[in-house]
Structures are given as structure tokens and as C-alpha cells.
Amino acid sequence: MSWYRPPPLNAVECEVCQLQHVENKAWDEYVYRCPEASHCHLSGWGRVIERSYGHRALYLWARGNGEIKGILPLISMRHFLLRRSLVSLPFLDDGGICATDEQSRVQLYEAACQLFKEQKADFLDLRHRYGNSLDISGRGSKVILSLALAEHPDTMWKHFDAKLRNQIRKAMKSGLTAAWSGIEGLSDFYDVFAANMRDLGSPVHSRQFFAAIFDEFPESAKLMLVRKGQQTIGGAVCLSFRDTLIVPWASSYREYFSLCPNNLLYWEMIRWGCEQGYRRFDFGRSSPQSGTYHFKKQWGTSEEPLHWQCLSRKPGHAAMPHADDTKYQWLIQIWSRLPLSLTKIVGPWLRGQVSS
Numbered sequence: 001m002s003w004y005r006p007p008p009l010n011a012v013e014c015e016v017c018q019l020q021h022v023e024n025k026a027w028d029e030y031v032y033r034c035p036e037a038s039h040c041h042l043s044g045w046g047r048v049i050e051r052s053y054g055h056r057a058l059y060l061w062a063r064g065n066g067e068i069k070g071i072l073p074l075i076s077m078r079h080f081l082l083r084r085s086l087v088s089l090p091f092l093d094d095g096g097i098c099a100t101d102e103q104s105r106v107q108l109y110e111a112a113c114q115l116f117k118e119q120k121a122d123f124l125d126l127r128h129r130y131g132n133s134l135d136i137s138g139r140g141s142k143v144i145l146s147l148a149l150a151e152h153p154d155t156m157w158k159h160f161d162a163k164l165r166n167q168i169r170k171a172m173k174s175g176l177t178a179a180w181s182g183i184e185g186l187s188d189f190y191d192v193f194a195a196n197m198r199d200l201g202s203p204v205h206s207r208q209f210f211a212a213i214f215d216e217f218p219e220s221a222k223l224m225l226v227r228k229g230q231q232t233i234g235g236a237v238c239l240s241f242r243d244t245l246i247v248p249w250a251s252s253y254r255e256y257f258s259l260c261p262n263n264l265l266y267w268e269m270i271r272w273g274c275e276q277g278y279r280r281f282d283f284g285r286s287s288p289q290s291g292t293y294h295f296k297k298q299w300g301t302s303e304e305p306l307h308w309q310c311l312s313r314k315p316g317h318a319a320m321p322h323a324d325d326t327k328y329q330w331l332i333q334i335w336s337r338l339p340l341s342l343t344k345i346v347g348p349w350l351r352g353q354v355s356s
Contacts, residue, residue: 014064014104016111019043027061030068031098032242036130039241040095041073044216049075049090052209053352058086060111062104070099072108072126076119079353085123086116090355091205092248093144093285093306096128109134116311124311125355129304136309143288145301146244147281153271164263164298171264174228178268181223183214188232189223189251196251198343201332205249206348210237224269226252226261234261238269245273246282262295270299 019027024043031037046057056076062069073095077085089095097112099105109126116124126136129144150156157165181189190207197204214221220241226234234252238245247269252261270281283301286293297303335343 014062014069014107016060016062016107019059019061026068027059027071030061030071034071034098034100037071037098038094038129039217039220039239039246040089040092041071041098042217043073045089045092045095046073046075048209048212048216051212052206055090055352058115060108060115062099062108062111064104067100069101069104070097070108072097072112074112074115076121077353077355083122084119085125085355086112086119086121087123087125087355088112088127090125091209092127093142094127094129096126096307096309097132097134102133105132105134109136113311116313120313122313126309126311128307128309131307134309136311138307139310140306140308141288142285142306142308143293143303144285144306145283145293145296145303147270147283147299147301149270149274149279149281151274151277153274156270156274159300161298167260167263168267171226171260174259176226176228176233176259176261176264178224178226178264180272181225183211183223185223185225185232185235186210186214188225189235189237192232192235192253193249193251194344194347195253195340197347198338198340199254199336201334201336203335203347203350203354204343205351209348210249213237224265226265228256228259228261234265236265236269240278243277243279244282245269245278245280246284248284266299 027043031041034041043059046059049055050057055078058074058076060072060074062071072088074086074088075090077087077090079085088097097105097108099108112124112126124136150159186207190210194204217239220239222238222240224236224238225232233256234250236247236250238247240246247266250262250265252265273281283296283299285306286296
């Protein structure tokens, strides 16, 4: 499948086509070169989502004069309400169009619009990290919170206020420890994560989703686990990309919140990041003024708005539901009261159809 648009005068001829499996290496090499690309743009995410939830990956890239000019990873999702959506990328913070020049960016967007029409999709959901001039409506108000890392952990420690340092000390004095793990710690992490998501009233990702992440990204995916004695009470999935550590998923058991396990969890990842030479710690997205937003702000983070954009087949048509939409509060309340064993069975099926 390919699309062609005649270039304007004096512009480099460019073709947009669909990525083939044998071309994954070239795609990923471009991701590492492109300044606006992120871990979300790596080709492995398409395979993670296909393996975990059965959604089809439709990765588009623009090429001209033998060079890659831009990329757009897309996932075709089918919702149980019989709606179809093209999302770049579901479950992640970004993944929208990355391009070397504006012409390639526009051509990728137009190719996505054509695919949107061919598939008779209801929504085209593009999650851009940075602003752009595309003619497509914005949606949501999510922000990314990140922290600049110092060369030495002691410098970071002095940067924190007294309250945060005391919370980290409290976790240590309470006998909590934190250590890195690979996929061998996934079961322990997943038990904590599933319980926390149930308590929050949100369907949980499947265990297979996280297992696929570690299979696809063995060099960049790690688990940090917090334990009290032999019991795992908290954990986080941490990804590395260029000079950045990223934490998309983290949880702790609520009954241990008074011991500040999350504070120790993040401090140990930040400390390790400084020692390893990373320069940025990405806490992931949050809704402004939410509880997680305030937790992340206390570390001295800076925030940047995410530029999520959505095209609807029917003007005024409500967008695909997100797991954290406030209008679903009644469902959240019901879900948080369900038996944990049931949410582990039903949750992944629902979660696979909700793109947030």
C-alpha cells in the first residue's frame, strides 16, 4: 500500500508507504536520529500491541531521494461499541508524526487521512509531543512532567525540599528497599499494579502486555521493585531512550502508603540515572492538578503540554473513551469495588479497547 502526492515546485519528491517487517531496522535508526522522536516511535511497540491485544499496526513512513523523511506509527483499534479508531499511539504518551521537514509531515498526515477514509474509521487520534501546524483539532489537556538530572546524586538530593527528603528517609527507616529487576520480577510487579488499578477504578493492562515490552526491548526496559522484607509492595516499569529515563507505569499497595514506598521508588531510579549519566527523568503524563500531578511536581519537575489531536468522521461525534475520563465516574466507582480476581480477567479485555 502506498500513497503519492505531487510535490510543490522546488521540493524533494517524497513517497509515503507502509512499513514492511524487513525494514524495521531502518525505521528504528531514523527514530534514534530524529530529535523529536521518542521511545514510543520504535517499531517494537507495534509488535507489542499486536501480540497483546490483536490490534493491527499500520506504520507509515515518508521517503525521498533514498532517505527517510518522516514516520507515523498507527494502530487500528476496534472498540466494543463497534467504533474503529486509528491511534498513534494507544496506551502511550506520544507517538505522532515525526518528520525532517514540513512537506513530509503534511504528506504523512494526508496519507493517514486517506487511510482513515479507506478504513471507514470513526477517529484519527494523533498524540504529538510537540506543537505543529496541521489542520486538526486538539483534544485533552495532559502534560508531561520531567526532571533535569545532575551529574551526581548528592546534587539532586540537595535540590529536593526538606519534606521530600524526609519522606524518602522515612521509607528507608521503615525497612523498605528498592532494587532493579528484569522480567523475572514481572509477576510481583503485576500483582501490585493490578491491585492499584482496581482501586483506581481503571481496567488493568494484561500481563502479556508487559511481558511483550520486555521481549521487544530487552536493552531498554527494566523493573524497579520496592520490598518490605520479602514482600514486593511497589514497582515501576522504566524505559531508557538516548539520555532519558522514562517511567510510564508505577504502583504501590495503598495499605503501605504511610511508609512512602513511591518516594523511595522514584528516588532510587533518579539516583541510578544520575550515576549512569542520564540527563533527564520523564515521569510520564498527568492531568493537571490531579494527585499524580502533585506527586510529580514535588520533585521539582517542569511541565510541557502534550499536543494530542483528533479527527472525527462525524463532526461533534464524541471521541473514543479514555480510561481516566471524569464523565465515567460512575463506572470507576463500580469497578473499584469488584473482586481483584475478576478485574484481572475482565480488565485486560476492556483495557485493550481503551486507548489511553
